[in-house]
Amino acid sequence: MMKRWAILFFVALACSGIGNTVLAADFQVGAEHAIVVEADSGRVLYEKDAKTPDAIASLTKLVTAYLVLDKVKSGQLHLSDQVNLSDYALELTTDSSLSNVAFDEKSYSVQDLLTATLVASSNSAAIALAEQVAGSEPNFVTQMRDQLSRWGIDSAKIFNASGLPNEVLKDHRYPGSALEEENALSAQDVAVVVLHLLEDFPEVLDITKQAEVAFAGTTLKSFNRLLPGMANGRTGVDGLKTGTTEMAGHCLAVTSIENGMRVITVILNADGSDQNQDTRFEQANRLLDYVDRTYHRRKILKKGRLVSQRLLPVQDGQAKELPVFVAEDVTVILGRGERVPKPEQFRISDFSLLAPIAKGEVVAYLTSPRIAGQAVRYVKKPEYIPLKASQSLKKASDLQLWWRGLLEKIH
Structure with a gap:
């Protein structure tokens, strides 16, 4: 089971670098x-x-x-x-x-x-x-x-x-x-x-x-x-x-x-509202056209997919590590020239796992990936995406735990 749940505070920054940060210098709204x-x-x-x-x-x-x-x-x-x-x-x-x-x-x-x-x-x-x-x-x-x-x-x-x-x-x-x-x-x-x-x-x-x-x-x-x-x-x-x-x-x-x-x-x-009653709507349309041609949502992990290269350590289990999968789609908002974050760079919440663990049990949380960069800003905290055990993990026997402890002392 999960001994300690996700940290109560949020990780403030993102997990990857980018290519060319999207700038709005080529567009100005009225x-x-x-x-x-x-x-x-x-x-x-x-x-x-x-x-x-x-x-x-x-x-x-x-x-x-x-x-x-x-x-x-x-x-x-x-x-x-x-x-x-x-x-x-x-x-x-x-x-x-x-x-x-x-x-x-x-x-x-x-x-x-x-x-x-x-x-x-x-x-x-x-x-x-x-x-x-x-x-x-x-x-x-x-x-x-x-x-x-x-x-x-x-x-x-x-x-x-x-x-x-x-x-x-x-x-x-x-x-x-x-x-x-x-x-x-x-x-x-x-x-x-x-x-x-x-x-x-x-x-x-x-x-x-x-x-x-x-x-x-x-x-x-x-x-x-x-x-x-x-x-x-x-x-x-x-x-x-x-x-x-x-x-x-x-x-x-x-x-x-x-x-x-x-x-x-x-x-x-x-701008110009005293002459044109529709200017706010016209400017909003211009602004949204700019967003349309500049940004898109990219799915980087599909719901149910294993988080590759991220095995979580487990105490007292028959195995020492546990593979996990994401419980929902993982997406990121990308602008022109920005690179997709790699799964191995994802931040996982503080956790401590103790066997036994059931298949499908929520064992940790993935901080929603973000694009890093001087010109990139967010107005809300990142969300946590549940990570679930991809298989059951039984508790090791007393003999296994004794032997494992002995080997650790020797090495």
């Missing part, structure tokens, strides 16, 4: 801040001033959606629960300058409000959900800040659940915050939020992939014009969210499948 991240590995495929916090407008609602879905997962909230809209939330629906849904009733389900929040960017729906989860929007903002901090996002400025400027919320703004303040994250921070949202609640895409959706006798249309069938539609896009304020400009967080990779693209303050 936006103040941008980033593209491959979701499984967390590898950054493109970035432009991605670590500088800036206003994010309604991209805020992605954090709101995460906290709501987390409450649903914990059983403290149900999608069928009815939510009564406060006077504050209803009041905002009368402002025609804001993205809102015309609420004709006082009560809606959590599911309907979540849909209105993510598809139609309803500010009132986001506020109603915040009040339902935390009792008040300021209390919810505290939860948002705490959640971001747990993800390692410490430079966030969050004042409300909707992304509206404080000057719009007036007396409803977060206590102590100034009228001129708005929610702010970096492009990388937004990408990290989306990573967690997709990992923990992939069902969110069932909402965000809809170009339009029925809601309370009317039809809500998505603001994400990258969805297939829309004006700037792109095959493979299935989410997520747009955001617009005067301070933030035109922003976008989108996820799509490109070359077999799940990628997350974030654009903050797209």
Whole structure:
């Protein structure tokens, strides 16, 4: 059996060298801040001033959606629960300058409000959900800040659940915050939020992939014009969210499948938005075309394959070493000119094996291989891939162990 499990911390770097590191010097996106991240590995495929916090407008609602879905997962909230809209939330629906849904009733389900929040960017729906989860929007903002901090996002400025400027919320703004303040994250921070949202609640895409959706006798249309069938539609896009304020400009967080990779693209303050309302979508398409022609996923070990040249030492077994195989496919994201890591260079977690061991038993973990290089960066920790015993190994008899110990003393 396995005596000691994998180390609790992650190995930070990769296991192989590369040829020519992929550089984005030949491509520039038209936006103040941008980033593209491959979701499984967390590898950054493109970035432009991605670590500088800036206003994010309604991209805020992605954090709101995460906290709501987390409450649903914990059983403290149900999608069928009815939510009564406060006077504050209803009041905002009368402002025609804001993205809102015309609420004709006082009560809606959590599911309907979540849909209105993510598809139609309803500010009132986001506020109603915040009040339902935390009792008040300021209390919810505290939860948002705490959640971001747990993800390692410490430079966030969050004042409300909707992304509206404080000057719009007036007396409803977060206590102590100034009228001129708005929610702010970096492009990388937004990408990290989306990573967690997709990992923990992939069902969110069932909402965000809809170009339009029925809601309370009317039809809500998505603001994400990258969805297939829309004006700037792109095959493979299935989410997520747009955001617009005067301070933030035109922003976008989108996820799509490109070359077999799940990628997350974030654009903050797209260039020329005052003249062209579609510029964020056009720039996202350019950026994803660049990713398509530059990167691909490569399978380097198939599920069930033995990890060659890596026999693991075993204590007190009839054999001293044990062959192992990977319990799932091992892949790596490669750019132009990058070499495939060799299996013998893979990092295996700290382990200590003691016989007997059953065939198929998880005995160690392989750190997911990564490309090393000065210009290569990741925004999430590497994953562990289970390694399983390819055969059973019985415990050696007392006589065998005595003889083995004697030989070791002699030598």
